[in-house]
Amino acid sequence: MSSLEVHGLSIQYGPITAVDGVDLAIPEHGTLGLVGESGSGKSTIARAIVGLVPVATGEVRMDGMPLQLRGGGARALRRRVQMVFQDPYSSLNPRMTAGEAIDEALQVNRPLSPAQRWDEVLSLLDLVALDRGAAGRFPHQFSGGQRQRIAIARALAADPQVLIADEVTSSLDVSVQANVLNLLRELQARLGLSYLFISHNLSVVRYMSDQVAVMYLGRIVEAAPTEDLFSRPQHPYTRALIDAVPQPGVRSMVRLEGEIPDPRRPPSGCRFHPRCAIGPLVRSGRDICVDVDPQSGTRGRPHAAACHFAGEVGSRHDALAAGTTLR
């Protein structure tokens, strides 16, 4: 059962197809993690879902209803999807107290009297574990982690079903990050929320997600339940990402040279083929990677990898088990 689904989503920025035919399903009361390097299109998907960028083709559905429809019904539906952004320094109005900021979100989204709204502000502050005195303070009086809690409270004010968290801990210190991640997990358990959790940090995504989708150059190249994806990655790009993550005392491996190619001129066939460790530049006879797009034929599988030679890559899991440590 999924609460929010994305079907064949494409997003165009002028000549650039930033997102190209993406399918996603956010599990109900669960978390879909979305990882990829900068420029892969993950934030663009988030922004399209909440209507901040126009959708070229495709559809976003919530409980089976398309979100892009006009009119009151769709508006009420869209309210059920809220977003928390990366930078808590720019997402809060510096001239509004935390209480006013949360109250504003309540005014827009819920038919409550001023007194009821104030009660709700206080209970939202309780929910994100801020003291009630926070309501009267301005953003500059809070630390980064506290600001992110305010941003979360503000998103929760609309009583959402789905929360989109786009790099919400990327600008936070590691000790603060743990607090915010744990808070999001507690809120999910308590309120039955569904999350789309976007991050470039694989360890964080693994900690937060039930399902993970990996993006490369506007496409989903692999999607699977979290344990599967990390222990048995099938796409060489996923493997390269996992191997590059620094682990305490374990040497990370550079399997990927260069950087994401220019999205105005995506490579033919498989978009990853120029950098692929098992692709046509490394192994002979793999012309299919240059000629044929592997995207089709991945639909509906629990572990989908858009690769003609999916599963050929071993897992780092094995390497870790074999004890290849630095010391």
Added chain:
Amino acid sequence: MEFPGEGDPLRPVDGVSFDVGRGEIVGLVGESGSGKSLTALAVACLAPYPGRVRADSLCLSGEELLTLAPDRRRRLLGTRLAMVFQDPMSSLNPALRVGIQLIEGAQTHRHIGRAEAMREARDRLASVHIAGADQRLRQYPYEFSGGMRQRVTIAMGLMNQPDLIIADEPTTSLDVTVQAQIVQVLEQINREAGTAILLISHDLALVSQICSRALVMYAGRVVEEGPIGVILDFPAHPYTKALMAAVPDLRKDRHTPLETIAGRPPDLGDLPPGCAFAPRCPIAVERSRKEAPALEPVGPGHRVACWVAQEDLPRR
């Protein structure tokens, strides 16, 4: 390092001592506000105004920086030390071709000709794995990707064959695959040219990739120092332990909630009288709250500033 404050001066770096041996890679780990970046700036005599650096000794390549005549100090810092900062776009001049920027230091400090300097620049770009160096030298920073720009700043640092590279969060703004490439380049430079590296990061896992020793800073002080294996496997300071437990990693059980550190780092203008970590510390004792512990040895090359750890460890 001292900054004039309303009352007493603020000391974002206070009584920090360490050394980086020839050809050694040392990691300096801490969160924002720990003083790790200011420590690096102090070493490079780049303390931001109105900050003042005082030290018993600040020594680079055998020369005492604080007593050296200004022109000789400039020369020494310009040739023996290279700095690599977090954001390569802000360390490069957007209006100048990369080649010009690369050769500036060599021309200033070694007085070599432009053609010769350009030849060296080409070699340095190649050594950080930038292909087509001839053409690249004529390009502007905007024509490079983020990872490439960081390689350019590393190549720039290498122009005068420094003894020490201080890399302050060199990969923080980069993607994980590019981060791995940059770390590899730093390690290669260390291996091939014997350049010592001080790698500053908030990420202990990253630091552990290439360094042999690590220092952990909290609230302007070094709280623990030791061989990287000891720091990872037998951390003694409760802050080091808490920091490691708070970071998700690919081998931890993901269903177990991450451990968190209660409270927040202290305000530098209002440091507690004892150990700065005591208010957040699960094992703080009466003495921790009254008296600041000094960094004392608890094992070979392993030093820790914690009353409890100092009591426990030598007996183990």
